[in-house]
Amino acid sequence: MIKRITVITGHYGSGKSTFAANYAIAAAAEGRKDVAVCDMDTVNPYFRTADLRDIFSENGVRLIAPMYAGTNLDTPILDYDIPSLYEEGLSMVIDMGGDDTGAYPLGKFGDFLKSHGQETDVLYVVNFRRYLTRDPADSAEIMRDIEKACGLGITGIVNNTNLGAETDRDIISEGAALAEELSRISGVPVFCNTVPTLCCRDVKVDKMFHVERLIADPFSK
Amino acid sequence: MKGNEALAEAAVRAGCKCYFGYPITPQTEISAYMAKRMPRCGGVFLQAESEIAAVNMVYGAAASGVRAMTSSSSPGISLKSEGISYIAGCDLPCVIVNVQRGGPGLGGIQPSQSDYYLATKAAGHGDFFMLVYAPSSVQEMADLASRAFDDADKYRMPAMILSDGLLGQMMEPVSFKDHENPPDNKEWACVGHKNKRPHNVINSLYLKPEELEASNIERFKKYDIVKKELHLAEEYLTEDADIIVTGYGAAARIARSAVNGARAEGIKAGLIRPITLWPFPEQAYAKAADTAKVFLDVEFSMGQMVDDIRLATSCRRPVRFFGRTGGVIPTTAEVLEQIRRIAKEELK
Numbered sequence: 001m002i003k004r005i006t007v008i009t010g011h012y013g014s015g016k017s018t019f020a021a022n023y024a025i026a027a028a029a030e031g032r033k034d035v036a037v038c039d040m041d042t043v044n045p046y047f048r049t050a051d052l053r054d055i056f057s058e059n060g061v062r063l064i065a066p067m068y069a070g071t072n073l074d075t076p077i078l079d080y081d082i083p084s085l086y087e088e089g090l091s092m093v094i095d096m097g098g099d100d101t102g103a104y105p106l107g108k109f110g111d112f113l114k115s116h117g118q119e120t121d122v123l124y125v126v127n128f129r130r131y132l133t134r135d136p137a138d139s140a141e142i143m144r145d146i147e148k149a150c151g152l153g154i155t156g157i158v159n160n161t162n163l164g165a166e167t168d169r170d171i172i173s174e175g176a177a178l179a180e181e182l183s184r185i186s187g188v189p190v191f192c193n194t195v196p197t198l199c200c201r202d203v204k205v206d207k208m209f210h211v212e213r214l215i216a217d218p219f220s221k
Numbered sequence: 222m223k224g225n226e227a228l229a230e231a232a233v234r235a236g237c238k239c240y241f242g243y244p245i246t247p248q249t250e251i252s253a254y255m256a257k258r259m260p261r262c263g264g265v266f267l268q269a270e271s272e273i274a275a276v277n278m279v280y281g282a283a284a285s286g287v288r289a290m291t292s293s294s295s296p297g298i299s300l301k302s303e304g305i306s307y308i309a310g311c312d313l314p315c316v317i318v319n320v321q322r323g324g325p326g327l328g329g330i331q332p333s334q335s336d337y338y339l340a341t342k343a344a345g346h347g348d349f350f351m352l353v354y355a356p357s358s359v360q361e362m363a364d365l366a367s368r369a370f371d372d373a374d375k376y377r378m379p380a381m382i383l384s385d386g387l388l389g390q391m392m393e394p395v396s397f398k399d400h401e402n403p404p405d406n407k408e409w410a411c412v413g414h415k416n417k418r419p420h421n422v423i424n425s426l427y428l429k430p431e432e433l434e435a436s437n438i439e440r441f442k443k444y445d446i447v448k449k450e451l452h453l454a455e456e457y458l459t460e461d462a463d464i465i466v467t468g469y470g471a472a473a474r475i476a477r478s479a480v481n482g483a484r485a486e487g488i489k490a491g492l493i494r495p496i497t498l499w500p501f502p503e504q505a506y507a508k509a510a511d512t513a514k515v516f517l518d519v520e521f522s523m524g525q526m527v528d529d530i531r532l533a534t535s536c537r538r539p540v541r542f543f544g545r546t547g548g549v550i551p552t553t554a555e556v557l558e559q560i561r562r563i564a565k566e567e568l569k
Contacts, residue, residue: 044246218387
């Protein structure tokens, strides 16, 4: 069940934006009318969630992004704030930038988020097939860096282990085992294990969450 | 991995010991990766105060015989031009990465291929060339970075990896091959020698015209050897092709999809993908011009490679062009439409 506030953090390139979008769309598909994705990536202007504007509007998800995202004035600023969106009654999926650097802006809303701890999930997305987070110890280190940067404790691990179109059953189950190991080291529970619909629709795993690839490959269009 | 990361990791594995950079989208992941990776392998990562400073640090490191690299994106490469010219004038090996974005001027941050002229013809002032490699996948970002270090050392000249924002930012599976340790016998390098041999001098200043001319002639003799030894291209379905579609880097992948589409419709199309842009793989084009009737060049630019294709084919066949610029990526459908039009109008 989606909470009022879901913060998505992780190593850059781990699949945060793809997960955030899929998570919000899945909640909307269950009939929720109040779901919004907040683009809070102040680090990398490539592939930001704001690029998925059309997909969100087709799926009944509201997009909250800086007014100038993707324009000549795309600078690392936030022109919205979490408490007022909360007052509006939105359930927010907040997509952060990569690593600890990307998690810093969250600190601005730290007091608010702490006082709404019961209604907040802070998720850490990890792909164990990414070069710098291949083993649980490396992943745990990045997780701690993110916690320090944003001043919040991670409440769940999103295991998003994949190798793009080459993902198979073995990669999924190997990822799930590594996520359990990360959970054991860090004391943070596994929130879900993602399965890409592109190549592994039939694969079954505990706490499964299906992820659709939302950005098309320019070579096959 | 992301293309930028794969390239950085391959550089480390190829023995790159010094990386100097300055941030600019869309290549910053190279710097970010090196910042984390270099301290762990006994190398040097330094964020310079500017692109100009970074390239001159590479100049110094290369003069001492160390494998050194810098990376930037289009406007930053313009700033490095002076340093690249000095490095070439001193016959020093190094690797310079250009993850191209739209231009001219500050341009945009989206993928582009508008620095072909800069890389292959006008990398800086003076009579010189660089080795130029054009990767087309994340795997090749790694493989060609590795090769560039070896070739740069072999020929004692700077090498450029001409990538773009698409390849730098996209993620694909990649595997790394074992790389032999680089040879440690650069007898020309400026390192301490306790007066046991004559001084080595690394210099590009020759005030006597005859000496400068002699150094240029000597360098161009080397270029003739490089042209003979190094010309890489991939040929795909070219043997019976009437239309040769060509493009480098990311554009070649779109061109390949379009060639497959054309074949499915019974149009005899093939692909030539240059992997080295300097030296330009003229041989592949000259051979294809014997049988093909027309060429179609596809680029993310206004057509900077067209003249090289004309020269390589001695203008024996028409060279058509299709490109998008400014960060707009041509689609496979758009390229296929061009192939259909050529097949209809020019193949009778």
